[in-house]
Amino acid sequence: MDFTAFVLSQLPPPPARVLEFGCGPNGGITPALVEAGHDAVGVDPSAPAGARFHAVALEEFDGGPFDAVVGERVLHHVDPLEPALDKLARLAPFLILEEFAWEQMDGPTRDWYEAQHRTLRAAGVEPSGPHDWARWEDEHVHLHPSDRLRRELAVRYDERHFEWRAYLYRWLGGPVTEPLEEALIEVGAIKPLGFRWLGVSR
Ligand SMILES: C[S@@+](CC[C@H](N)C(=O)[O-])C[C@H]1O[C@@H](n2cnc3c(N)ncnc32)[C@H](O)[C@@H]1O
Numbered sequence: 001m002d003f004t005a006f007v008l009s010q011l012p013p014p015p016a017r018v019l020e021f022g023c024g025p026n027g028g029i030t031p032a033l034v035e036a037g038h039d040a041v042g043v044d045p046s047a048p049a050g051a052r053f054h055a056v057a058l059e060e061f062d063g064g065p066f067d068a069v070v071g072e073r074v075l076h077h078v079d080p081l082e083p084a085l086d087k088l089a090r091l092a093p094f095l096i097l098e099e100f101a102w103e104q105m106d107g108p109t110r111d112w113y114e115a116q117h118r119t120l121r122a123a124g125v126e127p128s129g130p131h132d133w134a135r136w137e138d139e140h141v142h143l144h145p146s147d148r149l150r151r152e153l154a155v156r157y158d159e160r161h162f163e164w165r166a167y168l169y170r171w172l173g174g175p176v177t178e179p180l181e182e183a184l185i186e187v188g189a190i191k192p193l194g195f196r197w198l199g200v201s202r
Contacts, residue, residue, distance in 0.1 A: 113171075
């Protein structure tokens with residue numbers, strides 16, 4: 001189930017008031033939530049133009065309250081983390097996240113990723129992710145690791161759902177990368193670098 005379908009399965013019946021933080025320049029899942037009948041808005045400094053979007057950081061956003069907040073691949077970027085989580089917990093009782101546990105990368109997973117990257121490029125597919133993991137990691141040491149995210153989430157929320165998930169297919173973009181990554185995770189050959197999380201604020 002993709003993130004949009006998961007979020008839709010967890011929201012109250014439409015029209016729920018939903019905030020997507022870090023929706024990105026393409027608007028994230030906000031248009032799909034609106035299409036499903038929800039009263040959704042997206043917030044991101046690089047949000048697209050439009051009545052449903054606010055081109056500001058979460059810290060500057062002045063709206064709410066909401067029934068739920070959703071964030072896809074954004075929380076590990078948010079700095080400082082603690083006041084942002086305090087604000088999210090005040091804005092809505094539910095928080096739904098899809099995250100990148102970049103620090104979970106190990107040798108076999110890196111070898112598989114970089115080999116897939118080379119193979120796809122040779123086949124004419126240009127992956128959106130970096131070809132050299134070590135260099136990417138050196139340039140992104142400021143990102144929050146998943147144990148810190150979960151520790152800070154646990155201070156403010158009761159966790160209701162957690163699952164490790166494939167992530168690298170998003171960066172590789174090959175036609176069968178997602179089922180291949182999932183199958184290799186399933187047999188323990190590589191590690192899951194993504195997780196999905198849902199919590200209820202206290
Ligand atoms: C990896 S992108 C993810 C974009 C989109 N959610 C997706 O999955 O394609 C991370 C996004 O988080 C946004 N972001 C980082 N810190 C933020 C903050 N404090 N408030 C709002 N957005 C933030 C960035 O501008 C960027 O668009």
